[in-house]
Amino acid sequence: xxxxxxxxxxxxxxxxxxxxxxxxxxxxxxxxxxxxxxxxxxxxxxxxxxxxxxxxxxxxxxxxxxxxxxxxxxxxxxxxxxxxxxxxxxxxxxxxxxxxxxxxxxxxxxxxxxxxxxxxxxxxxxxxxxxxxxxxxxxxxxxxxxxxxxxxxxxxxxxxxxxxxxxxxxxxxxxxxxxxxxxxxxxxxxxxxxxxxxxxxxxxxxxxxxxxxxxxxxxxxxxxxxxxxxxxxxxxxxxxxxxxxxxxxxxxxxxxxxxxxxxxxxxxxxxxxxxxxxxxxxxxxxxxxxxxxxxxx
Amino acid sequence: xxxxxxxxxxxxxxxxxxxxxxxxxxxxxxxxxxxxxxxxxxxxxxxxxxxxxxxxxxxxxxxxxxxxxxxxxxxxxxxxxxxxxxxxxxxxxxxxxxxxxxxxxxxxxxxxxxxxxxxxxxxxxxxxxxxxxxxxxxxxxxxxxxxxxxxxxxxxxxxxxxxxxxxxxxxxxxxxxxxxxxxxxxxxxxxxxxxxxxxxxxxxxxxxxxxxxxxxxxxxxxxxxxxxxxxxxxxxxxxxxxxxxxxxxxxxxxxxxxxxxxxxxxxxxxxxxxxxxxxxxxxxxxxxxxxxxxxxxxxxxxxxxxxxxxxxxxxxxxxxxxxxxxxxxxxxxx
Numbered sequence: 001x002x003x004x005x006x007x008x009x010x011x012x013x014x015x016x017x018x019x020x021x022x023x024x025x026x027x028x029x030x031x032x033x034x035x036x037x038x039x040x041x042x043x044x045x046x047x048x049x050x051x052x053x054x055x056x057x058x059x060x061x062x063x064x065x066x067x068x069x070x071x072x073x074x075x076x077x078x079x080x081x082x083x084x085x086x087x088x089x090x091x092x093x094x095x096x097x098x099x100x101x102x103x104x105x106x107x108x109x110x111x112x113x114x115x116x117x118x119x120x121x122x123x124x125x126x127x128x129x130x131x132x133x134x135x136x137x138x139x140x141x142x143x144x145x146x147x148x149x150x151x152x153x154x155x156x157x158x159x160x161x162x163x164x165x166x167x168x169x170x171x172x173x174x175x176x177x178x179x180x181x182x183x184x185x186x187x188x189x190x191x192x193x194x195x196x197x198x199x200x201x202x203x204x205x206x207x208x209x210x211x212x213x214x215x216x217x218x219x220x221x222x223x224x225x226x227x228x229x230x231x232x233x234x235x236x237x238x239x240x241x242x243x244x245x246x247x248x249x250x251x252x253x254x255x256x257x258x259x260x261x262x263x264x265x266x267x268x269x270x271x272x273x274x275x276x277x278x279x280x281x282x283x284x285x286x287x288x289x290x291x292x293x294x295x296x297x
Numbered sequence: 298x299x300x301x302x303x304x305x306x307x308x309x310x311x312x313x314x315x316x317x318x319x320x321x322x323x324x325x326x327x328x329x330x331x332x333x334x335x336x337x338x339x340x341x342x343x344x345x346x347x348x349x350x351x352x353x354x355x356x357x358x359x360x361x362x363x364x365x366x367x368x369x370x371x372x373x374x375x376x377x378x379x380x381x382x383x384x385x386x387x388x389x390x391x392x393x394x395x396x397x398x399x400x401x402x403x404x405x406x407x408x409x410x411x412x413x414x415x416x417x418x419x420x421x422x423x424x425x426x427x428x429x430x431x432x433x434x435x436x437x438x439x440x441x442x443x444x445x446x447x448x449x450x451x452x453x454x455x456x457x458x459x460x461x462x463x464x465x466x467x468x469x470x471x472x473x474x475x476x477x478x479x480x481x482x483x484x485x486x487x488x489x490x491x492x493x494x495x496x497x498x499x500x501x502x503x504x505x506x507x508x509x510x511x512x513x514x515x516x517x518x519x520x521x522x523x524x525x526x527x528x529x530x531x532x533x534x535x536x537x538x539x540x541x542x543x544x545x546x547x548x549x550x551x552x553x554x555x556x557x558x559x560x561x562x563x564x565x566x567x568x569x570x571x572x573x574x575x576x577x578x579x580x581x582x583x584x585x586x587x588x589x590x591x592x593x594x595x596x597x598x599x600x601x602x603x604x605x606x607x608x609x610x611x612x613x614x615x616x617x618x619x620x621x622x623x624x625x626x627x628x629x630x631x
Contacts (some may be wrong), residue, residue, distance in 0.1 A: 044411050044414075044415075092605070095605060096604070096605075100411055101356055101414075102604050102608065104411070104414055104558060105560060105600060105603075105604045106600070106601050106604040106605065108553055108556070108600060109553075109557075109597045109598070109599070109600025109601040109603075109604065110594070110597060110600075110601060111598050112550070112553060112593045112594070112597030112600065113593070113597030113598055113600075113601070114597070115593055115597075116590075116591035116592070116593035116594030116595075116597060117591075117594055119591060119593075120591055120594070143325060172439065212305050225400070225549060226420075228422075228549075229418070229419050229422040229423075232418070233415065233418070233419055234416050236411070236412055236415050236416075259604075267426055267427065267430040270423075270426055271423050271426065271427055274419045274420075274422070274423050275423070277416075277419065278416055278419065279403055280404075280422070281406055281408060281412060281416060282402045282406035283406070
């Protein structure tokens with residue numbers, strides 16, 4: 001009897017931990033692209049939610065058209081959103097570097113435009129693809145194996161982003177341009193090109209996140225709204241440090257919101273996440289990494 | 298020069314007042330008057346953001362929160378206590394309380410630009426989500442259910458104080474327009490007071506203002522609260538106009554619109570945001586009628602174009618053109 005109780009408790013603990021890890025992973029995934037664009041370019045992309053939405057739609061459209069699911073998810077969607085990112089950077093953002101408020105306004109306009117365009121093209125009914133891999137049974141609980149895939153993928157994406165930024169020439173040039181554009185420029189770096197490539201990378205990672213979460217969340221033209229508050233608050237609270245800041249903030253907020261959601265209702269989970277952030281920013285106005293890990297990545 | 302400007306403001310407002318209050322109600326159909334009432338309420342909201350953003354440097358994406366809170370408070374109090382006048386005061390009081398609370402976190406945390414924008418946006422999203430999810434009848438305040446995404450219907454109109462007689466459409470129009478004009482005059486005056494000038498100096502250079510001994514946080518908080526009071530009042534008037542309030546007032550689309558009004562009309566003026574609100578409201582109504590293009594799409598394009606091409610806004614642009622024209626005129630005189 002006691003053994004049974006222990007078993008049940010272990011099951012509950014395992015499933016709760018899995019849920020929390022999944023919460024952290026999805027938060028980390030949807031925030032990374034935004035963090036790169038904000039951290040490297042100091043551009044707040046308010047159309048971020050719509051980039052995620054378009055990533056999701058690209059994935060679903062490609063899959064329905066018969067493209068292999070993994071190619072659509074890992075290559076197709078990131079490429080499409082990345083290219084969109086380049087267009088946006090060249091047409092709109094390029095004129096606004098260094099003017100944070102104007103950038104916010106212009107990208108917000110872009111967000112409304114993309115939302116309107118998507119509802120014209122796709123209509124308002126929800127589209128989805130059922131998650132692959134089936135489910136995993138833990139005692140009396142069930143969890144999609146796909147959640148575990150999301151967790152592993154998030155870890156892999158963070159690790160590779162870190163490695164690229166830290167150890168490759170591309171990463172070195174990107175970091176140098178971010179630290180001192182004039183100096184980098186006078187050493188022969190094509191600044192404009194670096195900006196465009198960085199924006200492409202941020203957008204592509206956002207497209208990837210949108211595609212990865214599409215089988216679980218489904219996609220509608222207004223999907224972006226569901227993500228935008230969470231990802232913004234994660235990046236802002238993390239501070240300007242791309243990997244460490246966003247990672248730490250994801251762990252913190254993912255845990256808080258999933259626990260609240262499990263104990264009460266999902267909508268409270270979200271609300272608590274946002275409230276935690278408001279209080280946190282009162283004491284760490286430059287974000288977590290504004291005070292700690294200032295020289296990290 | 299400043300005295301002259303002040304006279305121009307007063308006289309201009311008086312003329313506008315005579316036309317809008319003395320002539321328009323007799324000249325147009327009640328249906329149009331109702332539309333104009335809505336525009337006036339939106340113009341009040343626009344001026345509240347025009348004030349805190351243009352003169353206090355506080356870019357709040359959550360001005361709609363105070364508007365929505367004002368509307369909801371009016372609805373809940375008016376329905377519970379059957380006293381519209383009390384409800385109007387309550388709407389303002391609740392909005393101000395909310396602003397003081399939120400303002401403490403923002404200004405004492407010394408959040409600026411991006412952080413402020415994101416926090417205020419976040420607050421409005423919290424309201425949007427929470428109120429949307431409160432559709433079950435267990436969520437009620439007094440006798441009034443919150444109603445989730447359906448909102449609160451059947452909001453009573455304002456009454457003539459001391460009697461039971463509800464205001465007619467024309468009377469409501471006159472009231473809302475008068476409030477709009479008074480808000481315009483009041484804010485123009487506030488900007489010219491010592492308080493207003495210190496507020497502007499903080500916007501221009503916060504460090505310098507603080508070194509001169511002014512506590513920037515207090516001034517910003519006060520401006521934020523004034524803005525919230527005006528926005529809350531606009532929300533209550535909006536609830537009176539429409540008889541219905543729903544969570545859409547907390548939605549991202551609406552907060553975006555307010556920013557566009559101010560941006561397009563002209564940041565750093567009061568008349569610009571008000572005009573921007575009226576023009577864009579008319580555009581939205583028209584887009585809804587013709588149904589050619591998604592209203593969001595059109596607004597989005599307008600937004601981007603406004604930022605890229607008319608970053609200063611319409612009114613400052615016009616003022617600039619006028620100044621050049623008059624300057625030339627003056628110079629050409631012998």
